[in-house]
Amino acid sequence: MRFSIITPSFRNSRWLRLCINSVADQQGVEVEHIVQDSCSDDGTGDWLPKETRVKAFIEKDAGMYDAVNRGFARASGELLAYLNCDEQYLPGALKAVSDWFTSHPDADVVLSDTLITDSAGDYLCNRYSILPGKYRIWVRFPALTCALFLRRRVIDELGIRFDTQWRDLGDVIWVMEMMKRGVKMSVLPYVTSVFTDTGANMNLKPNAIREQKLKEQMAPSWINAMRLPFILDYRVRVMLRGGAFQKPFTYPVYTLAEPDRRTPKTVTRPTSFWPKRSST
Numbered sequence: 325m326r327f328s329i330i331t332p333s334f335r336n337s338r339w340l341r342l343c344i345n346s347v348a349d350q351q352g353v354e355v356e357h358i359v360q361d362s363c364s365d366d367g368t369g370d371w372l373p374k375e376t377r378v379k380a381f382i383e384k385d386a387g388m389y390d391a392v393n394r395g396f397a398r399a400s401g402e403l404l405a406y407l408n409c410d411e412q413y414l415p416g417a418l419k420a421v422s423d424w425f426t427s428h429p430d431a432d433v434v435l436s437d438t439l440i441t442d443s444a445g446d447y448l449c450n451r452y453s454i455l456p457g458k459y460r461i462w463v464r465f466p467a468l469t470c471a472l473f474l475r476r477r478v479i480d481e482l483g484i485r486f487d488t489q490w491r492d493l494g495d496v497i498w499v500m501e502m503m504k505r506g507v508k509m510s511v512l513p514y515v516t517s518v519f520t521d522t523g524a525n526m527n528l529k530p531n532a533i534r535e536q537k538l539k540e541q542m543a544p545s546w547i548n549a550m551r552l553p554f555i556l557d558y559r560v561r562v563m564l565r566g567g568a569f570q571k572p573f574t575y576p577v578y579t580l581a582e583p584d585r586r587t588p589k590t591v592t593r594p595t596s597f598w599p600k601r602s603s604t
Contacts (some may be wrong), residue, residue, distance in 0.1 A: 325402045325422050326354040328476075330395030331378075332388045333361040336409035337368040339520070342578040346412035346518075348377040349586075352419040356401050360391035389486035389494040396479050404474050410520040411470040412578060414439075415586070417516035421473050424512045431510035432478050433502060436471040437566075438517045440598055445579035447591045448521055449598045452565040453511050454558070456499060462543040463554035466561075469495045470517040478507055492532035493539055513566070518577055521598075567596030 329347050333340050340359070347357045357378045361368055362385045372380045381398070385391040392406045403425060407413065417436075424434055435453035442448055454466035478484050484501050486494045502509070540548055547554070572594065576586035 325425060326356065326400065327403045327405065327418055327422070327473075328356045328358060328395075328399030328401030330392050330399065330404070330406040331357065331359045331409060332385075332391035332395070332406070333359055333364060333368060333372075333409055334388075334391075335364045335366045335368070337364065337366045337371075338580055338583070339409040340368065340372070341583050342580070343407055343409050343412055344375065344378055345578050345584065346414075347407065349415065350413060350418045351416065353422050354401075355418060356399065358395045358398055360385065360395045362391060386488055387491050389490065390488045393485045393488065396485065399476065402476055404476050404479060405472065407470055407517075410522055412518040412520075414516060414518060415576060417514075420514045421512065421516060424510070424514075425473075425475070428510050430508050432507045433472065433474045433509040434512050435467045435509060436473070436512040436514050436516040438468045438471045438519050439515055439575060439577075440519050440521055441577065441589075443520060443522050444581070445518075445520075445577045445587060445589060447575075447589060447594075449595050450515070450567070450570060451519070451598070452562050452567060452596060454561050454565060455509055455511055456503060458503060459544075459547055460554055460558065461496065461500060461503070462539070462547045463551055464558040465496045465499070466558065467499075468517065468519055470519050472499075478502065482507070490535060492529065493535040496539065511565075515575075518575075562596050570594035570596070 331343055359378045359380045361372055361382045363382055421434055437453055438451040440448040440451055451468055453471055456466050482505055487497050490497055572592050574588050574590045576588050579587050
């Protein structure tokens with residue numbers, strides 16, 4: 325099965341190079357990497373059109389989710405995913421996902437696990453994916469999209485694309501729509517991806533906070549009243565998924581300091597708790 329990976333890009337030249345490297349070195353699978361760059365003025369346009377490992381489209385878009393929709397429309401792979409510039413795949417990630425889809429033919433969406441790192445590539449925490457629940461998702465989005473993979477029928481046959489009215493919480497609305505439409509999901513208990521907490525990620529921006537409040541207003545009133553039990557339920561489920569049984573490990577990641585080779589990082593005290601960061 326061929327993968328099509330979509331990367332929306334805007335003024336993230338240094339991070340984009342790491343992202344591309346992490347997709348290009350995947351073994352045992354066929355990969356098409358589509359980069360949708362919104363006319364970045366940070367030097368990206370000087371090198372991206374010459375990058376032979378990607379299909380680059382440099383054109384104005386209406387935001388990240390519009391860029392991903394455009395990439396999905398251009399994709400030729402049987403399996404689709406999107407990976408932001410400040411995210412990476414770990415070695416063997418796409419082969420593990422391909423094998424899981426093969427052994428789970430009824431699954432249209434696969435959720436896997438993620439490592440959270442700081443800007444230097446150093447470990448912050450593990451993020452375990454959990455199957456979203458009809459009501460739970462209003463309180464906790466139990467996955468990161470860098471570890472979400474789907475069959476193209478979700479896009480082509482069911483027509484489930486990103487709602488571009490949302491600028492920051494489109495991921496949650498997208499998965500909610502999948503759940504409404506009965507898309508079958510499965511959890512692959514395997515760490516496929518790396519999310520870089522730069523301290524300036526979109527979920528810390530004022531608009532993301534505004535959209536979070538809007539989502540809370542959209543939720544049934546009883547759910548907001550039950551936020552604490554839902555949060556406790558989420559934490560218990562994370563611990564059962566693996567958060568209580570983590571062992572020391574090593575992972576190889578591309579870093580800004582060494583962008584052309586993976587640097588091994590050792591984790592002596594794994595945790596599932598994501599440290600709080602303030603916006604910059």
